[in-house]
Amino acid sequence: MIYLSIIFGVAVVLLTFSFFVYPLCLVIIRAVFFKKRKDSKFDSLPKVMFVFPCCWEGQRIRAKIENTLLLDYPRDKMDVVAISDAASPETISILEEAEKKGGMRIIRNSIRSGKSAALAKALDQCDAEVFVVTDADALLEPSHLKKLVMPFSDSRVGAVTGTIRYENEAQSGISNNEGLYWKFEMVTRKAESLIGMLTGVVGAVYAIRPELFKITDPRLDADFLAPLLALEKKKIVLFLDHIVAKDYSPSSSEALFARRLRTISLGLLSLFKNSRFLNPFRFPMLSWELWSHKILRWLLPVFMLLIFVSNAFMINISVFWFILFCVQVLFYLMGIIGCIIAKFNKKAGILSSIWYFILSSYASMVAFVNVFTGRDFSVWGDTARR
Template sequence: MYNILLALSLILILCILYALFGHILLTLFLSLLSKSSIKKEEDYLPEVCFMIAAFNEEAFMAKKLRNTLGLDYPKDLIKIVVVSDGSTDQTDEIVRGFENEGIELVRVEGRVGKTEARNQAIKERTEDIIIFSDATAIYEKDAVRKLVRNFADETIGMVSGKLSYFDQTSSHMGRATKLYWSYEQLIKKSQSRLRTLTGAVGCINAFRRELYYHLPANVIEDFTFPIMVVAQGKRVIFEPEAIAYERTTQNSSQEFKMRLRVIRGGMTGFRFALPKLILAKQWSAIIQLFSHKVMRWLMPIFLILLFLVTLLGAFAETHSILFKTLFILQTIAYGLGLLGIYFPKNKIMGFANYFLIMNSASLSALIKTFSEELEATWDTNIY
């Protein structure tokens, strides 16, 4: 009994450690061995459609449009389009106020969701490069140039920019989000050297129009569409010098809801896109997806099983200090995570709370993905 419980504990601990650290260490190591390069041309200036998705964004739209109009890119080569997904506030009126400056409003009726709204809007575009942005994202002045210079390389199909946050140290959510995105962007840099990203930054990414794939309305496009680009034989890379800024979520409830929606959309997108990758024989991308995403989605299962195994070991093997220690450490960690709700200014409790939120969202997403249909729409208060 003891040996079985010990073996199970070790396997589960290894799975958890791999999900947390193994993938990033493996990717970093392999990226050092990679010889892939990117041909960048600073004077490469294709026609660009800058597409902003919006639902009830009256609080941010004017600032977003002024920021976009101020971007350093030839005015005759960039078309700014706002796709309003059935907005019911003053979003559309604000956009119409900028029509004299060349900004186009595309209104999609019926609240179809961000992915489907873009599906409909993109049919009419003729520009070479499409940039997807959100109404709340503020770009550095040179962000568009930094994105499109990579398309001078014919092997590049999609480019993800870098996301930073305005308020990344003002709350425990901000601090935890900063740490999480530093981790994610280190992975993106390494994956970019290996030719394959397993997801783009949703508020700042660019792609060749001819590669666009009409996606199901209920998938997360910044996760699913890069997979479809890879399935078409093109590279998806990370451009760390193309920077956009966003606000962080303000509390645990907002973060949980946002993470749940993103993870569920990712799982749905994975089920949709995996057969395409298999048909395209993109084995490297498939391995990356399982290593990076699937293992992380499964981590709450590993955590629950480890807790139960060590609990059983602590009571069944009363002489075992190991199982008692593991059980106590887990109990303390989860306790700190729960206390982080009430003491958010405490850094340790705050980070523990963020870890708990991420894995609770993953567990809930796993259950919901296989039990109910995912809504296509999004809430501007949490995303």
């Protein structure tokens, strides 16, 4: 039984480390080894290429165009580009109408090839100092583009990202689940940003110096690799939570699972194909961050399974182990209830949050299978977007 208790203990320690100890370690490292970065300003704002890939957005793309053209940024320094990734006829019609009015242009991909390929095509035409990426559904406040670009006045800064807020929470029991999970993720990202080594950007809104952003394989996740490529060149990567992209949440558990599955699968594949970042001899700090934040989080279902199974074999040893097992069973039952409530598009507080936690863990497990079996997630499926 000693081996079972060791398995249980190691799994609990690793899970706890990733979610609680790791962010605390970053805060301590920041306080001991890093000086506070001084804010700087441009004498003249840099030219930016502002891109948003689109496919079947339909009427939503109209709101995106209107929102983009209202951004408070000099028009002569803003190259607005909609990248049509084999977009639907309705989407193309709206884009062409906007292009004729001026203020933006279209880059066309006749064959759907995914976001990374679309961004690579835009980068080939980029002559700006800052490359800004947003999603076709993501809307920004007028002042947020300037705020996103301002840190680049420091030549050490390589990439900057904001956060995301879902606007349809009142209609969806799903969005609230992810919102609570995302708030916890924000704690980790803020901690990484304190030392200027953020390991993940928000795909809905980020900016990067184009010379750092080399997309060599469109099958990989460009959003995932963007901060790593900047960190590889010894640049600072920042998370600014006051820059908010407003987006729509998935309307069902199935859609949310599909999105999480795709995100994790692409992240796994991208990291494994660029495994140099996991080498502690080449990238001591970055590799530690990736193992602590990414790998351990992706291994969450393994830890949960080990904790549950090892505990199940020890319930007869003492009341302590029996109570722990009952707590775990209760946890999963609460998740099932949260799932049922989500089917009726209702919020259920902690029950919904537990369901999203379990759903994300299951997505991680399936993602490993996808990566090892070679499934291609470079192009979004319809379910993942709704």
